Amino acid sequence: MTQPPKLSNDCFALPRGVDWTPVDDALAMLKGAMKTVVGVETIDVNMSGERILANDITALQSNPPFANSAVDGYGFRFDSLPVGEQISVPLIDGRAAAGQAFQGVVPACTAIRVLTGARLPDGVDTVILQEDIRIESDHVQFESGLKQGANTRRAGEDVTAGEMLFRARHRIQPQDIAIMSATGVQHVDVFKKLRVGVLSTGDELVSDGNITKTAQIFDANRPMLLDLLTRWGYAAVDLGHVGDNSDQIRKAFAKGADIADAIITTGGASAGDEDHVSNILTTEATLHTWRVAIKPGRPLALAMWNDTPIFGFPGNPVAAFVCSLVFARPALGVMAGTGWNAPRGFQLPAAFSKSKKAGRREFLRARLTNDNHVEVFKSEGSGRISGLSWATGLVELPDHKMEVCTGDLVTFYPYSAFGI
Numbered sequence: 001m002t003q004p005p006k007l008s009n010d011c012f013a014l015p016r017g018v019d020w021t022p023v024d025d026a027l028a029m030l031k032g033a034m035k036t037v038v039g040v041e042t043i044d045v046n047m048s049g050e051r052i053l054a055n056d057i058t059a060l061q062s063n064p065p066f067a068n069s070a071v072d073g074y075g076f077r078f079d080s081l082p083v084g085e086q087i088s089v090p091l092i093d094g095r096a097a098a099g100q101a102f103q104g105v106v107p108a109c110t111a112i113r114v115l116t117g118a119r120l121p122d123g124v125d126t127v128i129l130q131e132d133i134r135i136e137s138d139h140v141q142f143e144s145g146l147k148q149g150a151n152t153r154r155a156g157e158d159v160t161a162g163e164m165l166f167r168a169r170h171r172i173q174p175q176d177i178a179i180m181s182a183t184g185v186q187h188v189d190v191f192k193k194l195r196v197g198v199l200s201t202g203d204e205l206v207s208d209g210n211i212t213k214t215a216q217i218f219d220a221n222r223p224m225l226l227d228l229l230t231r232w233g234y235a236a237v238d239l240g241h242v243g244d245n246s247d248q249i250r251k252a253f254a255k256g257a258d259i260a261d262a263i264i265t266t267g268g269a270s271a272g273d274e275d276h277v278s279n280i281l282t283t284e285a286t287l288h289t290w291r292v293a294i295k296p297g298r299p300l301a302l303a304m305w306n307d308t309p310i311f312g313f314p315g316n317p318v319a320a321f322v323c324s325l326v327f328a329r330p331a332l333g334v335m336a337g338t339g340w341n342a343p344r345g346f347q348l349p350a351a352f353s354k355s356k357k358a359g360r361r362e363f364l365r366a367r368l369t370n371d372n373h374v375e376v377f378k379s380e381g382s383g384r385i386s387g388l389s390w391a392t393g394l395v396e397l398p399d400h401k402m403e404v405c406t407g408d409l410v411t412f413y414p415y416s417a418f419g420i
């Protein structure tokens, strides 16, 4: 009688004889396989948040466009001032305010009222704060000691007309909209939004309404991933959910490939009796990588359905989330036009200790303690969704590492490193 295999009781063990793909190899494969698939459109700059520039952008005018006052005060020509410790110059009629330029030339050795943002009148190159003067007999009086040009902003001191603001492939942030607007850029050429379909699979799932059968659960992955994709600036396409049924899954893939540029599915990715996603992708699509040495997320499929990439992620929500950040994010970035963006992590001391198997990369839900150590969530269970909200990022334990001790430097990626 043949003996059963030795007990592993570790669904993350990397069994002998299976070709486990290291995370870096899977990422390199993805990087090589992806290309930008979206066209270009011209849009108003004020609608361009999170969009990806298709061309370089240069300033159409300088910022500031003209020399102006940085404060409310009094302006004069510096080198016309009388010499001495106490200075007194006549105040002329008129004033310069933001949006209301003074018409005329301020005579030498006189001062004029100026307000913050006012174009510097001709004949003025320096401004004194109103708090530093007194006015007596229509004269502005103050102590010497100012520098020429004080309290003024030079034309173009921030950006000059023609200067490069952003390179193509830059993802536009709110602050970018400010500098483009300030420098007269009103329209930008951006890549059309990448359309990414999200499909949940599993007989147990319920999307809306109430759970009616004893073995049903609410679909957590699809709303999470749709929101994630929206935050990344993509058009998230809800492909709904289908049961563990090959025909339904096949139909959903075909529909998804018609209306989206890429598809993320969750569930059915491992090799169980009802894991139809893996079966279909293995037999009917071009499967690029399968069984990646990562925890969570070991059973994951990266496949091409005709020309449409399908990311087949595990059903466990934590694994679906982590795999989306690690694999889908950079790959979708290439498809959408930003190029491959690896997350930037920080080396910080661990507030935890842990043993792990060599040969697989692990991502744990993590956050920073008050003294900037990295602490991890109490459980590694990849159905423990609440830990994703407890955490403020992920800690990455490298493939080769077997032991992490308190105080060891570990790589912490705040969620913002993944664009969320």
Ligand SMILES: Nc1nc2c(c(=O)[nH]1)N[C@H]1C(S)=C(S)[C@@H](COP(=O)(O)OP(=O)(O)OC[C@H]3O[C@@H](n4cnc5c(N)ncnc54)[C@H](O)[C@@H]3O)O[C@H]1N2
Pocket: 010, 011, 012, 200, 201, 202, 204, 205, 217, 218, 219, 220, 221, 222, 266, 267, 268, 269, 270, 271, 272, 275, 297, 298, 299, 313, 314, 315, 316, 317, 319, 382, 383
């Ligand atoms: N004998 C083994 N069993 C399992 C292994 C293994 O190596 N040997 N690996 C485990 C790991 S790790 C994972 S991850 C899962 C991956 O399985 P599937 O991708 O086939 O996912 P499912 O079985 O469909 O679902 C797993 C789990 O997640 C729940 N789920 C699925 N979709 C959703 C959703 N949209 N919202 C909320 N929860 C969802 C599902 O009900 C299951 O509980 O396989 C393990 N088993």
Ligand code: MOO
Pocket: 295, 296, 297, 298, 299, 314, 316, 318, 319, 382, 383
């Ligand atoms: O790898 Mo499974 O990834 O725990 O949830």
